[in-house]
Amino acid sequence: MASNNELIASRAEAVIPGGLLSPSRRLGSPIAFARADGPYLYDADGTRYTDYHCAFGANVLGHRNPAISRAIARVGESLDLVGAGVLELEVEVAELLVKAIPCADQVAFCSSGSEATYHALRLARAYTGRKQIIKFQGGYHGWHDYVAMNGQSSRQMIDAFDPMSDGILYDAARYTKILPYNDATAVEEYIRANPGEVAAVIIEPIAHNMGAVVAQNQFLRDLRRITSENGVILIFDEVITGFRHALGGYQSIVGITPDLATFGKAATSGYPIGLVAGRRDIMERVGRTGEGAVFMGGTFNGTPSSMAAVKATVQELSKPGVYDRLFDFGSYLRKQIDEIIARHGIRAQTAGFGSVWLVYFFEGEFKEYADLLRNDNELDMRFRRALITGRQIFQPLQLKRLYLSLSHDQTVLDDTLELIDATMADLAR
Ligand code: PLP
Numbered sequence: 286m287a288s289n290n291e292l293i294a295s296r297a298e299a300v301i302p303g304g305l306l307s308p309s310r311r312l313g314s315p316i317a318f319a320r321a322d323g324p325y326l327y328d329a330d331g332t333r334y335t336d337y338h339c340a341f342g343a344n345v346l347g348h349r350n351p352a353i354s355r356a357i358a359r360v361g362e363s364l365d366l367v368g369a370g371v372l373e374l375e376v377e378v379a380e381l382l383v384k385a386i387p388c389a390d391q392v393a394f395c396s397s398g399s400e401a402t403y404h405a406l407r408l409a410r411a412y413t414g415r416k417q418i419i420k421f422q423g424g425y426h427g428w429h430d431y432v433a434m435n436g437q438s439s440r441q442m443i444d445a446f447d448p449m450s451d452g453i454l455y456d457a458a459r460y461t462k463i464l465p466y467n468d469a470t471a472v473e474e475y476i477r478a479n480p481g482e483v484a485a486v487i488i489e490p491i492a493h494n495m496g497a498v499v500a501q502n503q504f505l506r507d508l509r510r511i512t513s514e515n516g517v518i519l520i521f522d523e524v525i526t527g528f529r530h531a532l533g534g535y536q537s538i539v540g541i542t543p544d545l546a547t548f549g550k551a552a553t554s555g556y557p558i559g560l561v562a563g564r565r566d567i568m569e570r571v572g573r574t575g576e577g578a579v580f581m582g583g584t585f586n587g588t589p590s591s592m593a594a595v596k597a598t599v600q601e602l603s604k605p606g607v608y609d610r611l612f613d614f615g616s617y618l619r620k621q622i623d624e625i626i627a628r629h630g631i632r633a634q635t636a637g638f639g640s641v642w643l644v645y646f647f648e649g650e651f652k653e654y655a656d657l658l659r660n661d662n663e664l665d666m667r668f669r670r671a672l673i674t675g676r677q678i679f680q681p682l683q684l685k686r687l688y689l690s691l692s693h694d695q696t697v698l699d700d701t702l703e704l705i706d707a708t709m710a711d712l713a714r
Contacts, residue, residue, distance in 0.1 A: 287330035293317035295636045313673055313681045321348035323692035326678060328640035335701055336678045339688035342493070342525050342641070345551040345611075346601055347692025353554055356597035357590050364589040374592045381599050382562060386544045387534040388521070389562035390475060393571050394587040398524035398549030400426025401559035402487065404571075404581050405545045406431050407484035409518035409554040411579045412567050417479065419486045421466040423654030425494035426487055426522050430457040436494060439464075466492055466653040467500060471508035476515050485518040485545075490535040493525040493686045495654055496643045497636040501631075512544075518567065519543040524559075525686075527553050529611075530639045532602050547637070559584070601651060601712075607691065611640040614689055618698050625706050629713040640689040644668060657684055663711060671708040672683075677701055 287295075294315030297304035316334075320327040325345060326334045336348070346353065351424060364372070375394070383389045395401055406418055418431065422443060426432040433449040435442050442462055446455065446604045462483075465472045476483050486508060492498040511521040521543040523534035528551035536546060545563035552558045561568070561581075570579040601607070619635040619642055626633045626644070633646045645651070646661035646668070665683040672679045679687060689698075 290315050290317045290522065293329055308423045309680065309682070310431075311681070312678070313670060323347040323349075324690060324694075324697050332676065334676045334678050335693075336680045336698060337687040337689070337701070338680055339690050341550065342529060342556060342686070342688050343385050343531050343553070344555050344688075344690050345692040346554040346568070346598065348555070350554060350601065350692075352597045352601050353556075353594055356593040357556070366585065366588050368504040370585055372587070372589065372592070374589060374596070375704060378587075378592050378595045378599075381596065382560070385537075385599065386527075386546065386548075387533055387556065388537050388544065388546050388564065390565035391568040392560050392562045393568065393581055394592075395561070395581065395583050396520075396557045396585045396588070396591070397427070397559045397561040398525050398547065399429055399559070400521075401524065401549055401561050402432060402522055402585065403429045403548050404579075405520050405561045405563075406485060406487065408563075408567060408570060408579050408581075409520065411543065411570055411577070413484040413518060415482055415484035415517060416460045417462060417482045418460060419462045419464055419472060421488060421492070421654075423466060423492055423495040423498070423657070424487075424489050424522070425619050426489075426524075429663035430454050431461055432487070434458055435462065435463040437682075438654075440658065440693050453518065465655065466495070466498060467504045468653065469511065470502050473511045476511060476517060477637040480515075483515070483517045485520050486512055487520040489522050490539065491526050491530070491638050491641075493638075493641055495657055496645060496686050497638050497641055498651060498657075499638060500539075501626050501652065502539060502541075505539060509541050509543075518545060521546040523547060524549040525551075525641070526591040528598065528602060529641065529688075531601065532610060552598060553591055554598045555592045556587065556594040557588070558591045558595060581647055596704060602690075608639070610663035610691060611689065613696075614693060614698060615640045615642055617621055618702070619694075620688065621698075621702050622705055625702070631709055631713055633664070637686075641686050642689070643684070643686050644682070660684060667712060671711065672701075672704060675704040675708070678703065 317329040319329045326336045382392045425436050430453050435447045438447045526535040526546035549559045571581045622635045646664045647659040662683040669679045669681045
């Protein structure tokens with residue numbers, strides 16, 4: 286007899302393209318989730334899984350954190366979507382964010398990270414009157430035509446157009462120059478060779494879409510200098526790093542302030558959100574009407590449930606010791622896995638920052654996408670599949686980052702470590 290998981294998956298196949306709301310949600314076998322609680326997910330047959338996917342990182346507090354659930358319920362007693370005028374709740378949230386995020390004189394809300402990067406790039410183009418943008422190979426900034434290319438390509442593709450989807454307009458994408466991460470010389474040379482052309486450099490300050498490639502501090506300092514000297518807008522895409530590593534994003538850790546920054550995901554710990562934060566003279570274009578105005582529409586911008594979730598998330602993340610805990614548990618997990626790797630003699634290493642982690646199946650240094658092509662993808666996939674079979678939620682895609690939430694405690698991690706130990710022993714055979 287078919288299980289509930291199989292029955293739901295086959296109904297999904299009939300009415301939803303591919304049976305999933307995104308190809309990135311594929312787990313290898315049909316799992317229909319029915320309940321979430323702290324670090325755990327439960328499927329339609331009642332099986333429990335430990336969640337290291339954390340909704341692509343959006344879930345930082347743990348599933349159904351009581352403070353978030355209460356905030357959502359409470360706002361629902363007085364408000365739903367209004368879409369006119371201003372709400373005091375929006376102002377309160379913006380005030381909290383302006384206080385927390387170094388680059389933020391003002392913030393504007395939308396509903397996803399992709400919308401935030403789209404708006405930030407449009408804003409940079411409007412402000413500078415230029416067309417070209419620079420992104421880095423391996424980076425992901427959302428699904429829109431300006432940036433959805435040259436992510437996890439099968440080889441280093443600096444000079445070739447490698448779209449993530451059919452239907453992407455080459456005419457839009459050709460204004461996006463792809464350069465290698467952590468290479469300031471390449472950025473400087475390109476900007477100098479194309480004077481007055483480059484509107485913006487967009488960068489994940491930790492390239493979590495390649496796993497965890499941390500930008501060298503000097504690289505970020507150089508980017509800040511080069512962009513300032515050449516009238517180029519520096520955009521930190523903090524959709525993953527923001528709120529997860531620090532309330533003010535990675536910019537508050539590294540002490541380098543971009544002109545604009547985009548956020549999403551962990552800002553609400555699980556409700557739709559995107560936001561653009563930045564310098565007043567740039568951001569005020571969004572508020573203008575008539576000449577020079579930058580249109581940032583969106584029926585659901587700042588929907589009260591999401592605003593209430595941001596406010597509650599900020600309050601939770603402001604509690605003493607929260608980031609220490611995320612960083613301590615992240616370090617503990619990586620250290621234990623490194624010991625397991627060494628014990629079994631596997632050519633691998635952990636990488637990560639704070640609560641974001643993964644295992645790279647190669648040895649030696651890495652600073653840009655080309656270095657990651659040394660990854661043994663087959664071993665990586667065997668590792669991931671074994672963990673999924675062991676009821677851990679991992680994305681079955683090589684080089685994909687994994688997460689912890691505040692609800693992943695020592696017991697949860699130790700259970701997973703036992704499984705990782707057994708899996709590595711198998712891989713070593
Ligand atoms: N920017 C970064 C760095 C991301 O990792 C993502 C999503 O993974 C996005 C932007 C797009 O965000 P969303 O999926 O909310 O549209």
